[in-house]
Amino acid sequence: MRYSKLFGKTLRQAPAEAESISHRLLLRAGMIAQIAAGIYSYLPLGWRVLKNIEQVIREEMNKAGGQELMLPVLQPFELWQQSGRCLSFGQSLFTLTDRKEHKLALGPTHEEVITELAHHCVQSYRDLPLLLYQIQTKFRDEPRPRGGLLRVREFIMKDLYSFDVDEAGLDESYEKMSQAYKNIYARLGLPALLIEADSGAIGGKESHEFMVITENGEDEIIYCSNCSYAANAEKAQFAKTVILSEAKNLLPLEEIDTPGTKTIEGVAGFVGVSTNQTLKAVFYSADGEFVFVIIRGDLEVNETKLRNTLKCSELRLATEGEVSEAGIVDGFASPIGIKDVKIVADDSITLGANFIAGANKPGYHFKNVNYPRDFQVDLMGDIALAHSGDNCLKCGSRLSSVRGIEVGHIFKLGTFISKKMEASFLDPNGASWPIVMGSYGIGLGRLLAAIVEQSHDDKGIIWPLSIAPYQVYLCPLYLDNPEIAPLAEDVYHKLEKEGIKVLFDDRDESPGIKFNDADLLGIPLRLTLSPRTIQSQSIEVKWRVGRETQLVPLENLAAEVNRLLREKLAQRSVS
RNA sequence: CGGGGUGUGGCGCAGCGGUUAGCGCGCAUGGUUUGGGACCAUGAGGUCGGAGGUUCAAAUCCUCUCACCCCGACCA
Numbered sequence: 082m083r084y085s086k087l088f089g090k091t092l093r094q095a096p097a098e099a100e101s102i103s104h105r106l107l108l109r110a111g112m113i114a115q116i117a118a119g120i121y122s123y124l125p126l127g128w129r130v131l132k133n134i135e136q137v138i139r140e141e142m143n144k145a146g147g148q149e150l151m152l153p154v155l156q157p158f159e160l161w162q163q164s165g166r167c168l169s170f171g172q173s174l175f176t177l178t179d180r181k182e183h184k185l186a187l188g189p190t191h192e193e194v195i196t197e198l199a200h201h202c203v204q205s206y207r208d209l210p211l212l213l214y215q216i217q218t219k220f221r222d223e224p225r226p227r228g229g230l231l232r233v234r235e236f237i238m239k240d241l242y243s244f245d246v247d248e249a250g251l252d253e254s255y256e257k258m259s260q261a262y263k264n265i266y267a268r269l270g271l272p273a274l275l276i277e278a279d280s281g282a283i284g285g286k287e288s289h290e291f292m293v294i295t296e297n298g299e300d301e302i303i304y305c306s307n308c309s310y311a312a313n314a315e316k317a318q319f320a321k322t323v324i325l326s327e328a329k330n331l332l333p334l335e336e337i338d339t340p341g342t343k344t345i346e347g348v349a350g351f352v353g354v355s356t357n358q359t360l361k362a363v364f365y366s367a368d369g370e371f372v373f374v375i376i377r378g379d380l381e382v383n384e385t386k387l388r389n390t391l392k393c394s395e396l397r398l399a400t401e402g403e404v405s406e407a408g409i410v411d412g413f414a415s416p417i418g419i420k421d422v423k424i425v426a427d428d429s430i431t432l433g434a435n436f437i438a439g440a441n442k443p444g445y446h447f448k449n450v451n452y453p454r455d456f457q458v459d460l461m462g463d464i465a466l467a468h469s470g471d472n473c474l475k476c477g478s479r480l481s482s483v484r485g486i487e488v489g490h491i492f493k494l495g496t497f498i499s500k501k502m503e504a505s506f507l508d509p510n511g512a513s514w515p516i517v518m519g520s521y522g523i524g525l526g527r528l529l530a531a532i533v534e535q536s537h538d539d540k541g542i543i544w545p546l547s548i549a550p551y552q553v554y555l556c557p558l559y560l561d562n563p564e565i566a567p568l569a570e571d572v573y574h575k576l577e578k579e580g581i582k583v584l585f586d587d588r589d590e591s592p593g594i595k596f597n598d599a600d601l602l603g604i605p606l607r608l609t610l611s612p613r614t615i616q617s618q619s620i621e622v623k624w625r626v627g628r629e630t631q632l633v634p635l636e637n638l639a640a641e642v643n644r645l646l647r648e649k650l651a652q653r654s655v656s
Numbered sequence: 657c658g659g660g661g662u663g664u665g666g667c668g669c670a671g672c673g674g675u676u677a678g679c680g681c682g683c684a685u686g687g688u689u690u691g692g693g694a695c696c697a698u699g700a701g702g703u704c705g706g707a708g709g710u711u712c713a714a715a716u717c718c719u720c721u722c723a724c725c726c727c728g729a730c731c732a
Contacts, residue, residue: 093681093693094668098725118724173730190732224657224730238732290732299731384729397657397729490732524732540692558691593692600692611691621691 082551084586084598089124091598101297103533104229106542110601112550119226119234126550126602127529131237133548134525135216137268138239145261147212147241152194154218158184160193164501169394175220187220192494192520195242196502199516206246206508209516210254214241216525230530231486232299237526243519246506251493251517255287258521262291262489265523270545271532273488276302277312279385280492287493291523292485293531302485303467307478314482315385317467318474321377324357324433332435332449334417339446343412345378348446352437355379360430360438360450362414364399364407367391371399371407373422375415375458376465377429377436383466390425390462415439416456417447426458427465486531494518542603543625546649551584553642554604558592558611569610572620572638579639581646600625606645624649 089111098115099105107113112127123131139149158176161167167174167186175187188194195213203209216239223234230236243254259275266273271293278290290313292302303317304310312318342348349356359378364371365387372391374382388396404411407422415438416424430436430452438450452458469482496515499505505513536543546552553576557569573585584604586595592611599607609621609630619632622645633641 090666090682092667096667097662097669100726115724171730219732221731225726225728227726232731236732240732487732522732527732561690591690591692591694593690593694596692598693609691613691 082584084584085588087125087584089126091601099229101228101231101530101534102537103231103530106533106537106601107229107530110542110603113230115229119223119232121230121233121235121526129550130529130544130548131525133550134269134528135237135239137547138265138523138525139216141261141264141268142212142214142239142241144264145212145257147214147261150213150215151217152188152191152198152215154188154220156186156188156194158186160197160502161186164193164196164498166193166498171394173221173223175222189219189221190238190520190522191215191217191240192242192498192518193502196498196504196516196518199244199499200502200504203244203504203506203516206506209244209246209506210250211244212241212254212257213244214239214521228297228299228530230526231534233526236524239523239525241521243521244504245517245519246508246514247517248495251495251519254519255491255493258491258519259289262491262521262523266291266488268547269528269532270547271488271528271535274302274304274311274485276304277316278490279313279316279389286495289491290487291489291491293488293535294483294485295531295534296484297534298484298486300485300487302483303469303471303480304483305473305476305478305480308473308476310473310475310480312467314467315383317480318463319465319467319471319480320474320477321380321429321432321465322357322472324377329434331451331454334450334455335448336440337446337448338444339413340444342446348437349378352446352448354437357433358435358437360415360436362409362416362439364404364409364414365396366399366403367393367396369395371403371422373407373409373414373416373419373424374426374464375424375430376427377433380427380429380465381468382427383464386462386464386466387425390460390464410439410441410443413439413441413443413445415441415447415450416458417441417450419456423460424456424458425460425462425464426452428461428463429465431461486527486534488528488531489521489523491521492519494520537603540597541601544603544605546605546646549582549603549605551582551604552606552646553581553583554599554602554607555583555585556595556599556607556609557586558595558609560587560589562612564615565610565612568615568635572608572610572635575639576642579643581639581642605649606642608642 091111092109095105095109099108111124114122177185219238220235226233245251273291273293276290276292278288280288301314303314339351342351345356345359345361349359357379361376361378363374363382434451435449438447440447471480473480499515499518504516533542557565560566576583605625607623614621619634621630622633623630
């Protein structure tokens with residue numbers, strides 16, 4: 082490709098709205114352009130990278146036994162009602178109405194459509210197992226798009242679905258996909274960490290995420306550097322400390338005067354105990370129902386865990402009005418004597434005794450509150466948020482936390498959707514069973530952005546060779562020199578003939594501009610041709626990473642460049 | 657949806673009641689240059705996000721509205 086003909090110009094300054102590194106660099110390099118919030122065009126260079134990423138993914142999916150197909154974006158809304166997921170997806174589902182007033186959804190994911198397909202095409206255990214995938218545009222009406230390509234409303238995703246006869250088959254498919262994903266990240270030069278995850282709106286039981294560690298990632302990862310435990314903060318478990326009261330005896334309930342102590346710190350300080358000797362009350366609205374949540378004072382509520390415990394889809398903090406309407410005195414609340422309100426407790430309330438809790442009247446608390454002696458709960462479970470510094474549930478070491486970008490998510494769906502969509506098969510005995518499913522997603526644009534977040538310097542992007550838009554940046558200087566131009570043309574043609582992907586900077590620009598653009602675009606290998614190199618019948622070769630340059634003879638240049646590229650590619654796939 | 661911020665040529669910004677709205681980059685033409693974003697000359701390009709209002713006079717003040725960004729509730 083001749084640079085002079087290339088559509089998309091580099092910018093010296095990034096548009097002000099771009100904040101994340103990948104967003105800034107991709108805009109500056111002229112690889113993407115924004116058209117609305119969370120909606121982007123890919124310009125030729127960016128599109129080439131995306132297609133390369135797509136190809137790597139396709140190859141690994143095929144290698145794992147996946148069969149590619151194409152499913153519709155436009156989906157009857159009934160499908161979403163049938164699966165029940167129109168509720169869990171809620172507002173994120175883009176919907177529209179056709180001329181016959183028929184409601185349709187723009188697919189945010191394709192479990193419904195593919196399960197419907199399986200319902201038609203799978204009858205026997207002999208048809209299984211199956212791995213079907215597609216690479217296609219998805220739509221999600223995200224509450225807040227952000228970070229350029231990191232979180233958008235229209236995006237290309239590879240989604241594969243596994244269909245098995247039983248849990249053991251699912252485990253096998255899941256393992257295959259997990260390995261395929263690891264291969265993908267390795268080929269993209271992206272260090273991705275496998276962590277335990279919450280399955281969220283997709284549904285299902287077990288799920289894992291692949292994370293790229295980055296300072297400004299939107300997820301928090303809790304991990305243990307001693308054992309291998311790592312999980313998304315919204316899922317992470319930890320060993321809650323056990324608070325033994327001095328006497329271990331349950332002391333009698335006692336009302337105490339605690340004027341103006343509306344916070345946990347306030348009460349604990351006033352009474353002279355630490356916060357883990359108190360009980361904290363938090364109020365939520367879950368699918369419209371008022372919920373009283375009780376947790377030990379030193380802990381915080383994890384809303385994802387709470388949502389799962391309640392099995393609700395919409396969860397938010399209750400408003401002050403809702404709290405007082407429920408007959409609760411904010412700041413002095415406890416479950417003691419509360420009636421007609423759903424009470425959910427974290428199991429930490431059992432890991433101690435003789436707690437301080439509200440007395441449900443302004444200015445007063447109770448001393449020596451004990452569960453279940455003094456109050457009952459409707460639901461009890463782990464709903465506490467893990468923090469760095471907490472103890473690992475598995476080995477007891479201190480947990481740490483980092484931020485990351487989710488670059489892949491795999492789910493064991495089980496039979497949750499196949500039952501709803503009536504996708505079943507007959508076993509050898511003629512008995513009918515629901516198909517056991519898995520779902521495996523990877524967002525291409527997000528992956529591209531994550532790679533830039535991970536691989537850049539102050540000059541610009543550093544593309545891994547495996548997905549770079551071009552492999553070689555041919556950079557002749559002094560094009561008005563009568564020797565240079567024809568020689569550059571010659572080199573360009575020879576490289577192309579060798580099958581090397583070359584971006585030929587045939588612009589009559591100063592060396593500084595050319596070098597800076599080469600660095601910004603991040604093309605792995607730069608070849609500089611100038612009167613200086615011509616003197617020795619050679620060309621200067623420089624990798625985008627590193628500073629060293631070397632002179633390579635013009636004779637047999639194409640073969641030599643090819644060798645260098647192969648060598649580099651081999652290094653990559655090992656790491 | 658709650659909180660914060662920004663809208664002025666393609667990009668970055670200045671102007672914050674008073675003439676024909678400026679500057680840098682980029683763009684066009686010509687010339688001199690050029691191993692890390694050169695210089696000179698000439699030139700094109702703006703209903704100051706939109707609507708309404710206040711005023712002799714509005715990019716500038718007021719009201720409403722829209723868009724975009726950032727922080728929180730959601731996800732590949």
